Amino acid sequence: MRKLNVVYNHNYDIPLPDGHRFVGTKFSDLYNYIKDSDIYKNLIIHKSIEAPISDVQCVHKSEYVLNVKQGSLSRADERKINLPWSKRLARRSFLAIQGTLQTSQLALENGVACHLAGGTHHAFKDCGSGFCVFNDLAYASIALLNQKKVKKILILDLDVHQGDGTASICEKIDNIFTCSIHCKNNFPFNKKNSNLDVPIDDEVNDVKYINILTKTLDQIESNFTPDIVFYDAGVDVHSNDDLGNLNLTDDGIKKRDEIVCEYFKEKKIPICTVIGGGYSKNRQELASRHFSIFETVSKTYL
Numbered sequence: 130m131r132k133l134n135v136v137y138n139h140n141y142d143i144p145l146p147d148g149h150r151f152v153g154t155k156f157s158d159l160y161n162y163i164k165d166s167d168i169y170k171n172l173i174i175h176k177s178i179e180a181p182i183s184d185v186q187c188v189h190k191s192e193y194v195l196n197v198k199q200g201s202l203s204r205a206d207e208r209k210i211n212l213p214w215s216k217r218l219a220r221r222s223f224l225a226i227q228g229t230l231q232t233s234q235l236a237l238e239n240g241v242a243c244h245l246a247g248g249t250h251h252a253f254k255d256c257g258s259g260f261c262v263f264n265d266l267a268y269a270s271i272a273l274l275n276q277k278k279v280k281k282i283l284i285l286d287l288d289v290h291q292g293d294g295t296a297s298i299c300e301k302i303d304n305i306f307t308c309s310i311h312c313k314n315n316f317p318f319n320k321k322n323s324n325l326d327v328p329i330d331d332e333v334n335d336v337k338y339i340n341i342l343t344k345t346l347d348q349i350e351s352n353f354t355p356d357i358v359f360y361d362a363g364v365d366v367h368s369n370d371d372l373g374n375l376n377l378t379d380d381g382i383k384k385r386d387e388i389v390c391e392y393f394k395e396k397k398i399p400i401c402t403v404i405g406g407g408y409s410k411n412r413q414e415l416a417s418r419h420f421s422i423f424e425t426v427s428k429t430y431l
């Protein structure tokens with residue numbers, strides 16, 4: 130029996146004030162949900178380690194990295210991130226970006242691997258934004274290129290929000306192709322240029338979305354053949370998500386994940402999945418939505 134490699138760390142949760150929009154326990158909630166599921170016995174769980182400061186400084190501005198580490202962010206910087214700084218937030222920020230890199234390395238060895246965090250796609254070179262401190266997708270992609278592990282990378286971002294930070298950091302790197310399918314009328318309101326942006330209208334349902342996704346995959350194929358794919362499987366495309374404006378059902382998200390996994394499996398292109406965004410006050414419901422990608426990967430690959 131093949132096993133699925135998954136990366137996690139018990140220090141991913143963030144302490145937040147009551148009523149905050151971000152669910153600070155969503156990482157351990159998801160871990161516990163997976164632990165109680167049938168797929169758990171087929172997982173190999175790897176613990177993420179903290180990214181070295183100098184490595185993070187290859188992607189983010191040195192001063193910003195130090196401000197995150199030391200808790201000396203300006204009020205304006207903290208407001209942009211929209212999460213209160215804490216030692217735990219700083220630590221988890223270094224853990225989670227390295228976690229995505231570790232996941233991508235496992236994906237290269239095994240064809241697929243999943244991170245129980247990641248998708249912090251709003252973080253820019255010199256500041257964080259929208260609940261994102263550092264950009265794990267850009268960090269891991271640039272590290273893989275520097276390590277000469279791969280030549281070409283696709284970042285496929287299906288979170289409901291545009292991957293503006295990723296687009297901006299990777300803009301001048303020819304070997305990284307960024308693609309974002311996102312809701313037109315949603316955060317960030319000042320969109321950046323990905324290599325391929327697919328803005329979609331509010332209330333798009335399962336059928337329309339799947340149609341758009343299939344066309345987009347074909348469009349990428351005619352432009353770019355990657356050695357690895359980073360897949361941001363954000364679940365804020367769900368109709369009941371607190372911050373999304375689309376109308377996807379649980380089945381629609383499942384179908385989306387199946388299409389992506391089967392597409393790249395068939396082409397023998399390794400895939401590294403990250404959980405991306407998902408917002409619901411119902412913690413169990415949120416965990417079950419994020420579980421979808423782990424279930425689909427297990428079914429497709431094991």
Ligand SMILES: [Zn+2]
Pocket residue numbers: 288289290363365405406407
């Ligand atoms: Zn999002």
